[in-house]
Amino acid sequence: MSNDLEFTAHLYGKGQFHHSIDSRQLPDGFVKYHKANFAQYFAIPEEKFRGCKVLETGCGPGKHAVVLALLGADVTAMDLSPDNIQKSEKIKEFYGLKNLKFIQHDLMHPLRLEGEFFDLISAHNWLQHAQSPSVVLGNLIPALKKGGKIYLSLYHGGTFRFFISQIARSVLKRDYYDLMRDLVKFHFPAGLKEFNNPDDIYMENIFDDFFVPFCHATTYEVVIKELKELGCVPIIADPKLKDIYGLDNIPLRMGFEKKKEANGQRKMYYTKAVDEFAVTQPDFLVQSVQWARKTVDYFNGLNNPELTSSFCLGLYRLRAMTSRTSDAEKKHQLLQAYLEMSCSGSNRAISSYYDTQKLYEAQKSNRIGKI
Numbered sequence: 127m128s129n130d131l132e133f134t135a136h137l138y139g140k141g142q143f144h145h146s147i148d149s150r151q152l153p154d155g156f157v158k159y160h161k162a163n164f165a166q167y168f169a170i171p172e173e174k175f176r177g178c179k180v181l182e183t184g185c186g187p188g189k190h191a192v193v194l195a196l197l198g199a200d201v202t203a204m205d206l207s208p209d210n211i212q213k214s215e216k217i218k219e220f221y222g223l224k225n226l227k228f229i230q231h232d233l234m235h236p237l238r239l240e241g242e243f244f245d246l247i248s249a250h251n252w253l254q255h256a257q258s259p260s261v262v263l264g265n266l267i268p269a270l271k272k273g274g275k276i277y278l279s280l281y282h283g284g285t286f287r288f289f290i291s292q293i294a295r296s297v298l299k300r301d302y303y304d305l306m307r308d309l310v311k312f313h314f315p316a317g318l319k320e321f322n323n324p325d326d327i328y329m330e331n332i333f334d335d336f337f338v339p340f341c342h343a344t345t346y347e348v349v350i351k352e353l354k355e356l357g358c359v360p361i362i363a364d365p366k367l368k369d370i371y372g373l374d375n376i377p378l379r380m381g382f383e384k385k386k387e388a389n390g391q392r393k394m395y396y397t398k399a400v401d402e403f404a405v406t407q408p409d410f411l412v413q414s415v416q417w418a419r420k421t422v423d424y425f426n427g428l429n430n431p432e433l434t435s436s437f438c439l440g441l442y443r444l445r446a447m448t449s450r451t452s453d454a455e456k457k458h459q460l461l462q463a464y465l466e467m468s469c470s471g472s473n474r475a476i477s478s479y480y481d482t483q484k485l486y487e488a489q490k491s492n493r494i495g496k497i
């Protein structure tokens with residue numbers, strides 16, 4: 127696929143949701159959870175959304191836009207992917223919503239809203255995938271009324287999820303995407319349900335974390351500085367997080383209020399991902415970084431798509447297996463053992479369950495059918 131933008135649109139349009147079953151009826155639990163979530167981060171009671179002009183951005187297949195419309199808001203939703211806009215139109219039709227419209231737009235470019243301003247802007251779990259979240263925020267905030275609010279849900283860097291993702295992203299090439307999709311069924315023949323953590327461990331997440339061209343996991347500090355430059359202040363204080371490297375994943379969620387228009391010249395802070403390897407303590411994390419660098423060099427030198435993809439799926443298995451615990455030292459010991467084994471040159475070591483390379487070759491030569 128030619129460029130990053132096209133690949134992102136494909137990944138989130140057709141590609142990524144290849145495994146998921148499309149159901150237009152949103153589960154009641156999803157609707158309830160997100161109504162409460164919007165109310166919390168915009169700091170507005172659910173009944174006060176009625177009539178608010180809301181811009182829902184990076185809307186994917188339109189689920190959060192529907193939740194906002196069900197709250198009674200007048201919603202404009204945007205996404206880069208034409209496939210997602212098509213899916214969104216279907217879900218809108220299913221719900222018979224009149225207070226919802228979808229527009230295909232690359233939010234790296236300024237909005238064309240012809241003087242339309244919003245009370246609320248929502249960006250749920252997508253901004254980290256923009257080439258520059260800072261540029262997108264610079265495009266969004268001018269569309270917010272003074273006193274209006276923006277809600278951001280982002281990926282927080284520094285957790286185990288993004289440590290293993292950085293390893294995988296340093297060895298995977300975009301061309302391995304189809305191969306990886308073929309290999310998934312060997313590594314996880316029963317899917318990912320066995321890990322009993324469906325919110326964090328699921329099929330699309332592998333491709334999202336490992337392949338999407340931009341994955342800018344960040345910190346509260348960076349986001350607050352960025353929004354301050356744009357004339358916005360936090361609605362509630364950020365949680366003071368410490369020693370999070372043992373956690374599998376934590377979302378970064380915040381609401382901001384626009385107090386004034388930004389100055390012409392602003393500093394940009396949220397332009398790249400946290401470097402997960404730039405750590406100086408504790409010792410076990412520093413050791414993991416050393417093993418990670420060695421393993422990255424090993425796989426890049428090998429230039430073997432099957433082994434590299436299998437290795438990355440093994441990394442995901444390790445994350446999935448430990449996702450319910452937060453014992454940082456134990457996780458990193460396991461990771462180091464896995465990295466050491468993987469660098470030993472043994473195909474067998476790549477997956478604790480299957481010799482995936484042999485299975486893959488056998489399947490290619492039609493020697494086996496279904497696993």
Ligand SMILES: C[S@@+](CC[C@H](N)C(=O)[O-])C[C@H]1O[C@@H](n2cnc3c(N)ncnc32)[C@H](O)[C@@H]1O
Nearest residue numbers: 138184185186205206207232233234250251252
């Ligand atoms: C991980 S999905 C999240 C979708 C939805 N917000 C959700 O939480 O289910 C990321 C979405 O961001 C969209 N996206 C990525 N870059 C974009 C851009 N530059 N402009 C608009 N949308 C973009 C993708 O097309 C995709 O639908």
